[in-house]
Amino acid sequence: xxxDALQTLFASVEPGSIAAKFRAFASTEQASPAAAAFVALExxxxxxxxxxxxxxxxxxxxxxxxxxxGTGEWRIAGARVDPAALRCPAFVAAPAxxxxxxxxxxxxxxxxxxxxxxxxxxxxxxxxTAGPRAEAALWSPLLGWLRSLDGTT
Numbered sequence: 001x002x003x004d005a006l007q008t009l010f011a012s013v014e015p016g017s018i019a020a021k022f023r024a025f026a027s028t029e030q031a032s033p034a035a036a037a038f039v040a041l042e043x044x045x046x047x048x049x050x051x052x053x054x055x056x057x058x059x060x061x062x063x064x065x066x067x068x069x070g071t072g073e074w075r076i077a078g079a080r081v082d083p084a085a086l087r088c089p090a091f092v093a094a095p096a097x098x099x100x101x102x103x104x105x106x107x108x109x110x111x112x113x114x115x116x117x118x119x120x121x122x123x124x125x126x127x128x129t130a131g132p133r134a135e136a137a138l139w140s141p142l143l144g145w146l147r148s149l150d151g152t153t
Contacts, residue, residue, distance in 0.1 A: 001056035003048040009060070013099050041130055070105050083112035090116035091145045093128060093138055100125040117145055 011018050021038075028035045051059065068074040074081045092110030094103050103120075110118035121128045121137035128138040 001051045001053065003046070003050050006048060006051065006056075007046060010100060037132070041126075044130065045126065067105060070108050083109055084114060086113050089149055091119060091142060092116050093119045093121065093142070095121050095123045095125060095128045095137070097122065097124040097127070119145075 025035070025038050028038065062068045062074065066073070069081065069083075072080065072082070090110075090113045092106060092113065094101075094106035094110060096103055098106070107118065107120075110116045119138070119141050121141075123131060123133065123137040128134055131137070
């Protein structure tokens, strides 16, 4: 699946937001740090890797359309993927305002993995990773969790 097709699907989740963000950008001082940050984020968002057809089918149909991970029906090479069987540290970030991955589906994953840390930032899918508040929303809590694993908090 070409990246342009994937971006079209993402844009279709909330079509009005695309026009709104570009209207806001139009009123931004073009030589400002805010404008540079906007352009850098848009470049990053649009510089994805095309998905191979089987992966695209699994992600779009299996994960998103049929919610196989949430219903316990996701399989890899025929074997059922069971989050409850994981026996390793896990940090699950389920942003509260995610429009791409419904928060309820991410929360279920965090609840099914034994001992998982479920982090619920007040952000969206992209905002928690690359937005202006991403450090506080995701990266600092994740770093603290990673440090706690090796005792260097």
